[in-house]
Amino acid sequence: MRLKIVEKRQVAKDTYVLKVENPALFDILPGQFFMIRINDFNYPLLRRPLSVAGFSNTIDFIFKVVGEGTKILSLKKEGEFIDFLGSFGNGFTINSSKRLVLIGGGIGVAPLLYLKDTIENGYKLKCESYFGFNTKSEVFTSSGNVSTMDGSLGFKGTAVEMIQGDLDKNSLIYACGPLPMLKKLALLCFEYGCEMQVSLEARMACGIGVCLGCVVPTVNGDFKRVCVEGPVFDYEEIQWQEM
Amino acid sequence: MAGNVNLTVKLCNLIFKNPVLTASGTFGYGVEFSKYVNLNKLGGFIVKGLSLYEKKGNKPPRIVETPCGMLNAIGLQNIGVERFIDEKLPKLQGLNTHIIANIYGTEVEEFVKMAEILDKDPLISALEINVSCPNVSAGGALFGKDPDMVYVLTVSIKKVTKKPVIVKLTPNVEDIAFIAQAAQSAGADAVSLINTITGMVVDVKSRKPFLANKTGGLSGPAIYPIGVRMVYEVYEKVKIPIIGVGGIYNANIALQYIMAGASLIEIGTANFIDPTISIQIIKGIEEFMNEEDVDSISKLVGVVHN
Ligand SMILES: Cc1cc2nc3c(=O)[nH]c(=O)nc-3n(C[C@H](O)[C@H](O)[C@H](O)COP(=O)(O)OP(=O)(O)OC[C@H]3O[C@@H](n4cnc5c(N)ncnc54)[C@H](O)[C@@H]3O)c2cc1C
Ligand SMILES: Cc1cc2nc3c(=O)[nH]c(=O)nc-3n(C[C@H](O)[C@H](O)[C@H](O)COP(=O)(O)O)c2cc1C
Ligand code: FES
Numbered sequence: 001m002r003l004k005i006v007e008k009r010q011v012a013k014d015t016y017v018l019k020v021e022n023p024a025l026f027d028i029l030p031g032q033f034f035m036i037r038i039n040d041f042n043y044p045l046l047r048r049p050l051s052v053a054g055f056s057n058t059i060d061f062i063f064k065v066v067g068e069g070t071k072i073l074s075l076k077k078e079g080e081f082i083d084f085l086g087s088f089g090n091g092f093t094i095n096s097s098k099r100l101v102l103i104g105g106g107i108g109v110a111p112l113l114y115l116k117d118t119i120e121n122g123y124k125l126k127c128e129s130y131f132g133f134n135t136k137s138e139v140f141t142s143s144g145n146v147s148t149m150d151g152s153l154g155f156k157g158t159a160v161e162m163i164q165g166d167l168d169k170n171s172l173i174y175a176c177g178p179l180p181m182l183k184k185l186a187l188l189c190f191e192y193g194c195e196m197q198v199s200l201e202a203r204m205a206c207g208i209g210v211c212l213g214c215v216v217p218t219v220n221g222d223f224k225r226v227c228v229e230g231p232v233f234d235y236e237e238i239q240w241q242e243m
Numbered sequence: 244m245a246g247n248v249n250l251t252v253k254l255c256n257l258i259f260k261n262p263v264l265t266a267s268g269t270f271g272y273g274v275e276f277s278k279y280v281n282l283n284k285l286g287g288f289i290v291k292g293l294s295l296y297e298k299k300g301n302k303p304p305r306i307v308e309t310p311c312g313m314l315n316a317i318g319l320q321n322i323g324v325e326r327f328i329d330e331k332l333p334k335l336q337g338l339n340t341h342i343i344a345n346i347y348g349t350e351v352e353e354f355v356k357m358a359e360i361l362d363k364d365p366l367i368s369a370l371e372i373n374v375s376c377p378n379v380s381a382g383g384a385l386f387g388k389d390p391d392m393v394y395v396l397t398v399s400i401k402k403v404t405k406k407p408v409i410v411k412l413t414p415n416v417e418d419i420a421f422i423a424q425a426a427q428s429a430g431a432d433a434v435s436l437i438n439t440i441t442g443m444v445v446d447v448k449s450r451k452p453f454l455a456n457k458t459g460g461l462s463g464p465a466i467y468p469i470g471v472r473m474v475y476e477v478y479e480k481v482k483i484p485i486i487g488v489g490g491i492y493n494a495n496i497a498l499q500y501i502m503a504g505a506s507l508i509e510i511g512t513a514n515f516i517d518p519t520i521s522i523q524i525i526k527g528i529e530e531f532m533n534e535e536d537v538d539s540i541s542k543l544v545g546v547v548h549n
Contacts, residue, residue: 037516042311042463042464042492042516043310043311044308045308045310045311045312045313045463045464045512045516046308046313046515046516047515047516085518202303202304203303203304203305203306203307203308204306205306205313205315205512205515206269206514206515207515208271208275208276208518209271209275210269210270210271210275210276210291210514210515211268211269211306211315211317211515212268212291212300212305212317212320213305213306213315213317214303214305214306215300215303215305215320216303217302217303221299222299223299223300223303223320242302
């Protein structure tokens with residue numbers, strides 16, 4: 001599906017917002033993603049997965065330049081068309097009887113922004129959000145409680161440190177971010193007995209469940225595909241020691 | 244472009260409506276693609292490699308991208324032949340195309356057992372034998388590297404099945420035509436080539452191979468000239484039909500394989516980038532034949548040897 005870029009804008013250091021026209025053909029759950037073809041020719045070859053960060057009259061993505069594919073994407077211009085496949089993956093599920101806590105680190109905050117919007121404006125529920133970044137120049141949202149590692153904006157420390165002492169059995173955490181942060185949260189969840197839905201990343205080739213390239217280890221000694229059974233997992237399913 | 248070109252290909256008792264198949268490991272069990280492709284329009288499709296028992300596969304990371312290609316070390320994760328028949332095949336009933344099973348084992352006996360089981364299933368048109376796997380009884384040497392092992396394996400499988408047997412060759416050998424000859428003299432009905440080419444990517448930050456398995460198989464556009472060259476070499480040495488595979492992402496490359504000697508072709512990695520590519524390639528071949536006034540695809544097979 002070729003979709004037109006309506007807006008492309010740098011929002012923080014190495015971080016861009018990409019909005020494409022919404023063909024209004026489908027609904028998208030928070031946590032779901034698209035596979036994006038970077039060029040119409042064969043380099044880079046594989047599509048790149050990006051989560052939906054907003055969904056209205058446009059489909060919005062927020063991405064960080066980490067390599068060649070995202071670099072090329074950052075140079076695309078408004079009015080150009082990009083080839084999308086999706087949406088894919090399971091998405092987050094919302095439980096109204098819980099205390100909903102969103103915890104994001106770095107670019108992992110992107111899918112949580114759409115989740116926050118859905119919880120607050122779709123379900124008319126309350127949620128708390130804690131978003132951590134390295135430094136002020138990397139912060140791309142003013143939504144929620146922000147922390148920076150160097151204290152240049154908001155709380156000084158990680159998103160986890162912001163909320164850590166305040167978790168309880170009734171908390172349902174929605175998390176996305178760097179692996180060390182997710183591992184830390186998994187430990188805390190075991191300790192406090194709270195639930196967590198965690199969005200994981202893996203290198204992907206197909207996005208539709210056939211290449212078996214994107215698997216993560218699960219507690220029963222099996223593997224699950226991030227693109228089909230994920231990207232959102234119940235943290236108790238994952239074999240964290242092997243991640 | 245609705246010209247009356249004849250795209251059909253005959254292989255043993257099977258008629259393929261066109262020469263385009265999809266490659267094992269890149270097309271799931273077919274059903275995953277039914278959203279994108281009318282499966283009935285394909286010449287056929289080859290399902291994910293099956294082993295006698297379920298295999299969990301390798302630890303991640305299993306894939307990494309390379310210039311115009313990718314390395315994979317999936318480790319043949321699959322549900323095993325029995326579950327395939329019970330759970331997946333019923334969903335493929337009523338299709339008007341050929342379903343080919345791709346099988347993998349670490350002992351001759353495993354291959355033979357699978358061939359016996361699959362022989363009974365009327366939904367399976369043919370068997371493709373993946374010989375790019377270690378033979379445990381022979382100390383782990385790849386079946387596909389040793390012409391004697393390929394011979395014994397093919398003879399043993401032919402004994403237990405009436406379905407056409409396609410031997411899928413590995414390119415990681417010195418003389419692929421020699422291995423193809425061994426398959427032919429053992430009674431193989433066709434050979435398919437190439438499987439992936441062994442490679443490695445190093446992560447310089449961790450100073451370790453990127454893939455958990457260390458090495459992986461290279462596939463994608465980058466490898467097509469190697470595949471075309473190997474099909475060319477095999478065509479010079481064997482009479483049985485050749486199925487060309489490796490890096491095909493458009494009709495031009497499919498035609499290159501056909502002209503080098505392939506009767507049928509398989510599309511692999513390109514399915515990941517565009518799930519509808521197989522249908523586009525069928526159309527592209529048809530257009531070429533119309534433009535060049537070729538009435539039957541069989542007239543193009545091996546023409547570069549003339
Ligand atoms: C389900 C899912 C959703 C994602 N959502 C977003 C998003 O909303 N915004 C965003 O900026 N990024 C997101 N990512 C990560 C993004 O896909 C990668 O950053 C991107 O593919 C890198 O491509 P590249 O060509 O720029 O980098 P490459 O040159 O391919 O690699 C550069 C670096 O990026 C890392 N990388 C490459 N591919 C991936 C990958 N698939 N997952 C994790 N790390 C990778 C590599 O380890 C390497 O260090 C998501 C990944 C997944 C699996
Ligand atoms: C992710 C992946 C999984 C594969 N799995 C199998 C398999 O199970 N059995 C097999 O015979 N070949 C397997 N192959 C090899 C392909 O069928 C094909 O021979 C090879 O990828 C070259 O073609 P391509 O460049 O068009 O992909 C796999 C390839 C890839 C990329
Ligand atoms: S990306 Fe291919 S199975 Fe998940």
